[in-house]
Amino acid sequence: MSGSQAQARFITFEGIDGAGKSSQIAAVVALLEGRGLCIEQTREPGGTALGERLRELLLHEPMHLETEAMLMFAARREHLAARILPALAAGRWVVSDRFSDATYAYQVGGRGLDPAKFAALEAWVHPGFQPDLTLVFDLPPEVAAARLAKGGAEPDRFEREQRDFFERVRAAYLERARMAPGRIRIIDAGGTAESIRAEVEAIVEECCLR
Numbered sequence: 001m002s003g004s005q006a007q008a009r010f011i012t013f014e015g016i017d018g019a020g021k022s023s024q025i026a027a028v029v030a031l032l033e034g035r036g037l038c039i040e041q042t043r044e045p046g047g048t049a050l051g052e053r054l055r056e057l058l059l060h061e062p063m064h065l066e067t068e069a070m071l072m073f074a075a076r077r078e079h080l081a082a083r084i085l086p087a088l089a090a091g092r093w094v095v096s097d098r099f100s101d102a103t104y105a106y107q108v109g110g111r112g113l114d115p116a117k118f119a120a121l122e123a124w125v126h127p128g129f130q131p132d133l134t135l136v137f138d139l140p141p142e143v144a145a146a147r148l149a150k151g152g153a154e155p156d157r158f159e160r161e162q163r164d165f166f167e168r169v170r171a172a173y174l175e176r177a178r179m180a181p182g183r184i185r186i187i188d189a190g191g192t193a194e195s196i197r198a199e200v201e202a203i204v205e206e207c208c209l210r
């Protein structure tokens with residue numbers, strides 16, 4: 001399929017902290033650009049000037065669980081209005097490091113937010129709109145934590161959470177994938193970077209480029 005013929009898609013990457021998704025995003029962007037497609041690479045929370053300021057608060061300031069959930073969706077509302085929807089409308093593909101599945105996994109699964117409140121926020125901020133493809137990088141929390149520790153960066157408020165928190169986040173991602181099997185694909189993130197890259201590229205090829 002040539003670049004000019006492909007309908008612009010919205011692809012998201014998800015998983016617990018340290019699962020390895022960031023390492024694979026560059027490969028997917030390179031794959032798509034290699035097909036002549038115009039790509040907008042972004043992330044959540046963040047992706048806009050306001051969203052990046054909200055990210056600083058979200059990653060570093062203690063706050064009530066519902067404040068956290070609403071700020072995630074406030075940043076997302078801005079992200080949709082200022083970047084995601086205009087890019088898709090102009091024919092540019094959007095590749096985002098996280099979207100609303102992260103709120104389901106972290107705030108509902110990890111922290112215990114009422115799922116009805118999550119559903120209300122999701123229906124308000126992006127009614128009827130979801131990514132075309134979501135790749136969830138699945139890994140045991142102890143393996144992900146070891147990878148992050150090896151990286152040596154100062155952990156943020158989420159990365160400092162304990163293993164049981166990440167077990168719940170992981171379980172919520174798997175539950176969410178069961179609810180949307182056509183959209184969400186689970187990647188076993190325990191392999192080598194090379195084997196994961198091959199699997200990711202095959203899925204993107206199958207779901208978005210054929």
Ligand SMILES: Nc1ncnc2c1ncn2[C@@H]1O[C@H](COP(=O)(O)OP(=O)(O)OP(=O)(O)O)[C@@H](O)[C@H]1O
Binds near residue numbers: 021023147190
């Ligand atoms: N397949 C892999 N095997 C071993 N180490 C890996 C693999 N993939 C990534 N890593 C390493 O694990 C660390 C975390 O990877 P990465 O930053 O891609 O994860 P992430 O899921 O984006 O995490 P975060 O959500 O916290 O940003 C990095 O040091 C990276 O080099």
Ligand SMILES: Cc1cn([C@H]2C[C@H](O)[C@@H](COP(=O)(O)O)O2)c(=O)[nH]c1=O
Binds near residue numbers: 099106159
């Ligand atoms: C979008 C979103 C993110 N989070 C958490 C998940 C991560 O711990 C951080 C973002 O850091 P990353 O290195 O860019 O992955 O934010 C969340 O709890 N809820 C969300 O909706």
